[in-house]
Amino acid sequence: MADLELVAAGRGFLALRDQVLELARLSRHDTVLDVGAGAGLLTIAAAPHVRHVYALDASESMYQHLQGKLRRIGMRNAEALLGDATQLPLADGSVDAVVSNYCFHHLDDDEKAQALAETMRVLRPGGRFVFADMMFRVGVAQHRDRAVLLRFTRQMLARGPAGMLRLLRNVGRVLSGRGEHPASVEWWREALHRAEFVEVSVTALDHEGGVAHARKRSAHGAQVKRT
Secondary structure, three states: OHHHHHHHOOHHHHHHHHHHHHHHOOOOOOEEEEEOOOOOHHHHHHHHHOOEEEEEEOOHHHHHHHHHHHHHOOOOOEEEEEOEOOEOOOOOOOEEEEEEEOOHHHOOHHHHHHHHHHHHHHEEEEEEEEEEEEOOOOOOOOHHHHHHHHHHHHHHHOOOHHHHHHHHHHHHHHHHOOOOOOOOHHHHHHHHHHOOEEEEEEEEOOOOEEEEEEEEOOOOOOOOOEO
C-alpha cells in the first residue's frame, strides 16, 4: 500500500487528478462515483466539493485500506465500496458524475464495454463521465503506439539490470495474455459513442496516457460532438 500511496502522490498523477476533476465540473449537490479508487486520489480531492462520493475498488485489501484512510481523516461524505467496474453496486440513475484514474487498462475490451454500459446505467440523465487511463495499443502499427513502447523500453534499459528484468517480465506477461490491456484513443472514442454517450472527447497526452470525457444524454436530448 505504501508504494501505491507514493505513486499517487507523484506529480504526474496529481496533474491527472486535477485535470479529471476540472473536466467533471463537480458541484456541491453532486453524488460522485470514483471507479478504481485505489488510494483515494480522486475521492479525497473531490469530497470537499460534493454531496457524496462512492469510492469503488475491486481489491479487498485496497478497499480495507481506503475505508480506514477515510475514517482516519474524518471524511464523512466519502464511502468505500468493494466492487467491480463491470458490475457497479449502485442503483440506476443514482450518480451525477463518474470519474476514474488509471483503472480501465486492467480490463479487456469486452470488460471495458461492459464497464461503459454500467457507467451509463448508474448515471442520471445529463451526468458526466471523465477518466484518465493508458491509451495506446501494444503493437507497432500506429506511430503513437511505437513511440510509447520505444520510450518505455529506453526508460527500462537506462535502469540497468533491474530495468531489463522488468522489461522482460512485461513482455512475458503480454505474450501470455496476463498483461494489462490498454486501448487506443480511437478505440475509446468509438466505444463511448457505441455506448450512446454524447459530447464525447478523447485526448492523447504527451506520454502513454489520455483523458476522456463524455455525458449521458439529458432527458431533452443533446447534440453529439466528436473531437
